Amino acid sequence: MRFYRLDHWGFWFDEAHSLALAANPDPAAVVAKGIVDQQAPLFFILLHFWLRVGQSDYFLRSLPALIGVGTVLAVYWLGYELGGRPAARLAGVLAALSSYLVYYSQYLRGYILVALAFGVGAAALFRGLRTGRPGWWAVYVLAGAVAAYTHQFGLVALAGLAAAGFFLVVAGGADRRQLGGWAAAHAALLLACLPWLGVLWEQFRRVQAGLDAWVEPVTLNSWKTLYDWLWFRTRAEYGLPVDVGLRLLRYALTLVMALFLLRAAARREWGPAAVALLLAGPPALVFGASLIGRPVWDPRFMVFAAVPFLVLLAAAVTALAGRGLRLALGLGLILGMVPPLGSYYLDPTFANPEVREAVAWLSLNRKPAEPVLHPNEQSFLPALWYNRRFVSPPASGFRVFCPWPTPPPGWCEQSPTADYWVGGLDGPLPVDRLLAESGQSRAFVVVLYNRHRPGEREEFAARLRAALPRPYEATLAAGFLGVDVYEVRSGLRLAAGEP
Numbered sequence: 178m179r180f181y182r183l184d185h186w187g188f189w190f191d192e193a194h195s196l197a198l199a200a201n202p203d204p205a206a207v208v209a210k211g212i213v214d215q216q217a218p219l220f221f222i223l224l225h226f227w228l229r230v231g232q233s234d235y236f237l238r239s240l241p242a243l244i245g246v247g248t249v250l251a252v253y254w255l256g257y258e259l260g261g262r263p264a265a266r267l268a269g270v271l272a273a274l275s276s277y278l279v280y281y282s283q284y285l286r287g288y289i290l291v292a293l294a295f296g297v298g299a300a301a302l303f304r305g306l307r308t309g310r311p312g313w314w315a316v317y318v319l320a321g322a323v324a325a326y327t328h329q330f331g332l333v334a335l336a337g338l339a340a341a342g343f344f345l346v347v348a349g350g351a352d353r354r355q356l357g358g359w360a361a362a363h364a365a366l367l368l369a370c371l372p373w374l375g376v377l378w379e380q381f382r383r384v385q386a387g388l389d390a391w392v393e394p395v396t397l398n399s400w401k402t403l404y405d406w407l408w409f410r411t412r413a414e415y416g417l418p419v420d421v422g423l424r425l426l427r428y429a430l431t432l433v434m435a436l437f438l439l440r441a442a443a444r445r446e447w448g449p450a451a452v453a454l455l456l457a458g459p460p461a462l463v464f465g466a467s468l469i470g471r472p473v474w475d476p477r478f479m480v481f482a483a484v485p486f487l488v489l490l491a492a493a494v495t496a497l498a499g500r501g502l503r504l505a506l507g508l509g510l511i512l513g514m515v516p517p518l519g520s521y522y523l524d525p526t527f528a529n530p531e532v533r534e535a536v537a538w539l540s541l542n543r544k545p546a547e548p549v550l551h552p553n554e555q556s557f558l559p560a561l562w563y564n565r566r567f568v569s570p571p572a573s574g575f576r577v578f579c580p581w582p583t584p585p586p587g588w589c590e591q592s593p594t595a596d597y598w599v600g601g602l603d604g605p606l607p608v609d610r611l612l613a614e615s616g617q618s619r620a621f622v623v624v625l626y627n628r629h630r631p632g633e634r635e636e637f638a639a640r641l642r643a644a645l646p647r648p649y650e651a652t653l654a655a656g657f658l659g660v661d662v663y664e665v666r667s668g669l670r671l672a673a674g675e676p
Contacts, residue, residue, distance in 0.1 A: 187533025220287025245282025251296025409517035437493035530659030
């Protein structure tokens with residue numbers, strides 16, 4: 178599942194940002210630039226070494242895909258710890274089919290690595306409390322450190338793990354002699370994370386100061402979005418019967434999970450409650466922090482919550498009394514995962530704007546010295562990456578302005594093409610200056626538009642023409658999914674019927 182159509186769509190801005198950071202000359206530079214750019218280092222260090230082996234889209238995305246396979250195994254292990262082999266089998270199948278987990282297993286960011294570390298840490302926590310063996314606590318510490326050094330929300334995941342373990346020891350009936358193992362493990366984790374805590378605090382302060390605003394204010398609808406993504410990460414519509422069936426299935430299984438938790442509590446079986454704490458605790462902590470200060474809520478960063486969710490769901494279904502009911506709900510759940518997964522693979526709704534195809538077209542239809550203007554940074558950074566793959570570098574590259582500290586110097590000081598970020602379409606585009614400096618007679622402009630909003634393509638075309646200084650005019654040269662490439666010349670007449 179993780180490797181199917183892995184390179185069908187090109188890299189988007191966040192993925193190109195990952196490549197820009199990982200492409201720095203050594204791990205020390207990756208860490209230093211990542212700190213400035215509000216990033217935790219571990220995934221980018223892994224990608225740094227991955228880049229040395231291969232640079233195709235498929236190979237690069239195979240890194241998170243492999244981590245995603247490991248996450249399925251971690252879900253299986255945690256399911257086994259909670260509900261034995263039946264729960265583990267169903268949880269593993271659900272993890273394999275989860276569009277939420279599959280999506281971020283094909284996304285070149287570290288979110289899925291936090292999910293893997295969270296699942297391994299949770300399973301090792303259960304095993305360590307049950308057996309008391311130091312080796313399992315060592316696995317727990319290692320997994321926690323991986324989460325903390327992969328993403329800022331890894332620290333939130335650690336808080337959920339610590340709370341669940343403390344609950345099992347103090348309130349949940351685990352052997353209280355294991356409190357010492359729990360305390361020693363967290364002391365070791367604190368020491369392991371100590372060098373990073375000051376950086377995390379400074380990054381959090383920057384967010385609170387408004388220097389890195391990237392999320393929307395939180396509302397109760399924020400919880401609904403996370404709940405929806407835990408089930409099916411999809412924007413597709415399948416027709417009334419299928420949509421109604423999927424909603425009824427979700428509501429019925431939510432009720433099954435609630436009854437499972439109540440029944441387990443009545444029997445003083447605290448494992449399900451601990452997994453529920455792993456599921457709800459970290460998002461509640463993020464939600465509370467977002468209410469008090471600037472919002473930091475984003476479901477992308479909480480993909481790790483899918484691990485306890487799927488385990489709890491599988492344990493609830495396999496604990497039902499009737500065999501026929503278990504089979505019906507289990508099969509219905511598995512079948513319900515298929516339409517969202519199919520829409521993710523095949524529906525253009527989920528496709529990234531095809532910057533890769535636009536850059537490939539430009540590499541065949543422009544001279545490297547002909548300026549290409551990017552009003553949107555979301556096309557500029559992927560273009561910097563793909564230009565280095567599609568265009569043979571000239572003897573001396575082009576110096577282009579990079580608005581981020583992330584890329585290695587060569588990307589901006591020796592670009593193989595004259596691509597420029599021009600900061601939007603609100604002011605006059607610097608076509609005169611760029612053509613005069615390059616000695617060329619034409620330029621190109623790459624325009625992104627949201628294909629899900631009717632009329633936006635035409636709106637951006639009008640804004641582009643309004644931003645061009647006289648006597649320059651633009652004509653549509655090529656169109657791709659979510660991307661238009663315009664040719665700009667002096668006095669060029671527009672073709673009739675263009676957007």
